[in-house]
Amino acid sequence: MAVLHFQQSGSGANILLIHGLFGSLENLNMVAKGLSDSYCVTNVDVRNHGGSFHENTMDYPSLAQDIIDTLDHLNINSTAILGHSMGGKIAMQVALDFPQRIEKLIVADISPIAYPPHHNQIIAGLLSIDIANINSRKMADQQLANYVEDSGVRQFLLRNIAKNSDGSGLKFKCNLPFIAHCYPQIVKGYQGDKKFNKATLFIKGGNSDYITNEHQARILQLFPQSKAKVIQGAGHWLHAEKTVAFNKIVKDFLQ
Numbered sequence: 512m513a514v515l516h517f518q519q520s521g522s523g524a525n526i527l528l529i530h531g532l533f534g535s536l537e538n539l540n541m542v543a544k545g546l547s548d549s550y551c552v553t554n555v556d557v558r559n560h561g562g563s564f565h566e567n568t569m570d571y572p573s574l575a576q577d578i579i580d581t582l583d584h585l586n587i588n589s590t591a592i593l594g595h596s597m598g599g600k601i602a603m604q605v606a607l608d609f610p611q612r613i614e615k616l617i618v619a620d621i622s623p624i625a626y627p628p629h630h631n632q633i634i635a636g637l638l639s640i641d642i643a644n645i646n647s648r649k650m651a652d653q654q655l656a657n658y659v660e661d662s663g664v665r666q667f668l669l670r671n672i673a674k675n676s677d678g679s680g681l682k683f684k685c686n687l688p689f690i691a692h693c694y695p696q697i698v699k700g701y702q703g704d705k706k707f708n709k710a711t712l713f714i715k716g717g718n719s720d721y722i723t724n725e726h727q728a729r730i731l732q733l734f735p736q737s738k739a740k741v742i743q744g745a746g747h748w749l750h751a752e753k754t755v756a757f758n759k760i761v762k763d764f765l766q
Contacts, residue, residue: 515557515563517581524614524765525551528594533685538751539595559685561685571601590613593761603616622729624729636658642680651672710764712740714741716741716747
């Protein structure tokens with residue numbers, strides 16, 4: 512049984528949150544905070560991320576089983592589930608494989624399809640950081656800038672760097688070699704033909720191209736009860752860019 516690192520807050524009906532690639536449960540804290548006045552929120556680190564265990568496979572059925580193992584550990588028989596980006600793919604897999612465990616499904620800015628690999632430059636940049644010989648995130652940022660131009664993206668990625676437990680030097684919290692090795696699994700779409708026949712909400716950033724009209728047929732095939740909301744003026748990081756709007760949409764759907 513593989514239990515993920517988690518944090519819980521609030522009380523009431525259950526909802527579980529799953530972050531995206533190179534993230535951690537901290538990324539969804541603003542969502543957890545917004546929900547914890549009405550719900551028992553469980554926020555997890557995906558394997559090879561944050562405080563969770565490291566394993567050199569990241570196919571979606573395995574990632575979904577990690578969620579179920581964690582729910583079993585917490586004695587949660589059924590829950591709503593929300594996932595962003597890669598976390599949305601995991602949430603969809605959980606709902607399709609274990610529909611009896613999921614009350615409602617919320618997917619933030621991702622479709623159940625295969626995407627072209629577009630993180631290769633990021634992965635190369637992170638692997639290029641000489642973590643053994645630097646002593647600050649600023650030095651890491653200077654090295655990463657050779658590969659990743661956007662300073663906001665770099666700041667997000669560099670949250671994966673932490674001090675060693677003995678205070679000497681820095682380390683990556685995520686397992687970079689395993690994530691790099693598993694990246695072809697991460698970009699895959701859902702492989703099966705199961706259906707999740709319960710209420711499902713896709714939330715799209717108006718400025719993001721992760722969910723397109725071409726994906727609609729596949730979404731409705733797998734999630735016949737699904738509807739969509741668009742947050743105008745938001746990109747792929749819609750929950751961080753438009754937190755109030757995002758949390759209101761989530762709460763309205765859950766109620």
